[in-house]
């Protein structure tokens with residue numbers, strides 16, 4: 001397996017972290033500086049970013065995010081295992097009315113860059129956007145909240161497994177290891 005495949009495999013959705021390990025504003029800026037260089041439909045680059053890296057702001061953002069919908073008995077990371085930083089991905093409607101798939105490309109790049117430097121995280125689209133907008137005082141007539149990338153130093157084991165049938169839901173075992181089924185190559189090339 002080559003280095004890039006290793007990186008992609010390591011770049012899982014992590015949802016439990018060593019919360020006491022801080023992530024600096026400079027580190028977040030480094031990540032965004034990578035996302036700044038990626039592909040963009042029409043090269044219009046309509047994305048903007050809000051950075052959160054203090055325990056106080058992180059604590060205010062956390063309640064507006066929903067975690068791991070398939071884990072019905074888990075309400076999300078407990079205090080002490082929560083993200084050390086967040087990057088809120090915004091569409092600047094003064095630049096374009098639609099982000100197309102730009103934010104997916106940007107978030108994957110942010111996460112790959114994070115994993116490369118020993119961190120990890122999770123893309124989160126299930127957000128109470130109105131509450132988050134109010135909290136962060138994000139101008140309604142200019143920005144749409146598209147998603148949030150939660151970041152931290154991962155504390156959990158996440159294992160990829162071959163998907164059985166169509167069973168796409170991830171699960172955890174008795175040791176709280178997280179398993180993520182992936183479709184096989186032979187099943188996705190038509």
Ligand SMILES: Cc1cc2nc3c(=O)[nH]c(=O)nc-3n(C[C@H](O)[C@H](O)[C@H](O)COP(=O)(O)O)c2cc1C
Pocket residue numbers: 011012013014015066067068069122123124125126127158170180
């Ligand atoms: C567009 C998108 C939105 C997602 N939204 C959430 C979310 O709101 N909450 C969450 O816990 N995970 C979210 N995830 C993470 C997925 O659950 C995760 O990618 C999936 O379980 C596969 O795990 P893996 O990323 O480790 O391969 C999202 C992922 C994507 C691509």
